[in-house]
Amino acid sequence: MAKVVSRMTPDLITQSYVVEAVKGMVVTTRQLMRNLFGRKDIVTVQYPEDRRPYPARARGKHRLMRRDDNQVRCVACMLCATACPSNCITIVAAESADHDIEKVPSTFEIDLLKCIYCGFCEEACPCDAIRMDSGVHALPTVTRKAQKTAKIDLLSLGSPSIASQGGQYRAHDHEGTQHGRSGH
C-alpha cells in the first residue's frame, strides 16, 4: 500500500516568491554584517599558519618504533607487508647481531604514493614496531622516488615503545617456549 504524502500547498504570498526571497536575503545580509564587523561566525582555518590538531586516532605518516636500546623493534616478520592491500611495504631481512633476536630489516621502505593509509600494517604488527600515529602528512615532492620512505626516515619519527615484545622478555621468562616456536 502506497504511503500518501501530504504535500504542503504554499499560499499565494509564498508562491509569489518575493517575500521568501527577501527573507533569504535578510539571512545572508545578517551573516555578511556579522562577519564583516567582528568575524563572529567564520569557520575558516588559515591552514599553513594555523593548524587544527588531528584527532587522536588519525592515521598519518608511518613511523618505526625503537627498543629501549634504540634498536629498531621490527623483526622483519613480513606480516605488515603481507597484510598491506596496496603492496607498498618492501622489507629486506637481515640477520640480527643480537642472538636473542632472529631478524632485523636491512631495508624497510614504504612507497607513500601507493599507501592508502588503511592502517592494516599497524594492526598486523605483533611487535608494535610500525605505527601511523605520527600526525605528520606525506608532503608532496617533485619526484616519485622521493616518496619512497626509507627505514632511516621512518625511524626518525619513531620513539621507544613501552609495549612488551618477544626476544628479551621471552628469553628471560619463557625460554622453553621460545625455542619450541623457533624450531617450527
Place this chain on the structure above:
Amino acid sequence: MHLTGNPVLDVILFTLLKLVGFVFVFVMGMATVLTWVERKFSAFMQNRIGPNRANIGNIRLGGLLHMIADPIKMLTKEAFTPNTPNPWLFRLAPFMAFVPALVVFATIPFGPGDLQVAPLNVGILFIFAIGSLNVYGAVLGAWASNNKWSLMGGLRISAQMISYEVAVGLSLCGIFMIYGSVDLQQIVIGQDGTWFGIVPKWGIFAQPVAFVLYLACAIAENKRAPFDVAEAESELVAGFWTEYSSMGFALLALSEFIEVVLIGCLGATLFLGGWQIPWLVEGTGVLAGKMYLFGNLVPHLQAHAWYLVVAQVAAFLIKAIVLIWLQLTIRWTLPRFRYDQVMRLGWRIMLPTALVNLVVTGIALMFYERF
C-alpha cells in the same frame, strides 16, 4: 564649459572627459572591484574569509590585491583555441559581449545638465538596441567553441535573453508613460520633487511592481544566479564559456560585471531618481533652483553651483552602488531555477504581470489627468 576657447574642441574635450571619468573610471573600476567584492561578499555570507592571499611583501589589504593578481594571471595564461572550424568567431565572441556592455553607458545621465556622454533623445531605446547585441557574444562563443556543453549553454542563453528582453522592455513602459519621455535625462528631471513633501517622486514609488520586474528580468538577461542556467556548473561544466581561457574568459567575465553596473545605473536612473537628491533641492532639473531645508542656511546656493553638481553625481553613484549591492545579495541568496522554470517564469508570470502593470498604469494616468 570653456576649456580651450574653441567651441568644437571644447565639446570634444568635454565629451572625452565625461567618457573617461564615468565609463573608464567608474564603470570599469567598479567592474574590476566587483571581481573582488563578489568573492569577498559571498565568502562572508557563507561564513568563510574569501580571497586574502595575494600580497606584495606583507601587504595584503584584505585580498584587494587579487584585483591585480587576477589580470596578471589571465594575461600570462595560454589563450587556448579549441579545435573548431570557426577560430575567428571564437576570438570575436568575447568582444561581442564586452563592447555593447560598455557602449550603452553613453546614454546614462550621471549628473545634471549635460553630464551624459551622449545626450540621445532615444536614450533607453538605444540601451535596449545595443544591449540586446550582447546575446551574440554568448551565442557566437558557444557555437564557435565546437563543444556540446557550450552549445547547450548558448541555446539556453539565447532563448532566455530573448524572452526576458520582452518582459524588461514592457516593465519599463509604465515609466515612459508616467514621465512622458524615453530620454533618460528627461526621466530623471521628471523624478524631481516629492509627494506630500515626504515621498520622493521616484520611479520606484510610482511603479513598485515595475521595479521588481525590472530587477528580476535584468538579472535574468545578465544570466547571473538565480537565472544562470546558461553556465550551470552542475549541468553544463561552465556553459557557453567552457572553452575560454586567458583574456577571452576575462572579457566574458568582466562584461558580466559591467552589466551588473549597467543594471545598477539604469535602475538608479529610472527608479531611484537618478542624480536627484530628495528633500534637499527642488527644481534643479530646470535652471532656476528652489532651495528649501538647507536653503535658509546657505542663502546664495545656486542650483548649478559646482558643489551641488558634485553632490548630485555622488548621489547617483551611491544609488547605483546600492542597486549593485542588491544584485550581489540576490545572486548569493537564491538558488538556481531549473531551465523550464526560468522559461515559464518569463512567459507566464513576468510578461503578463508587466502587461497588467501597463494597463493599470494607463488607467491610473487617465484618471489622474482627468480629475
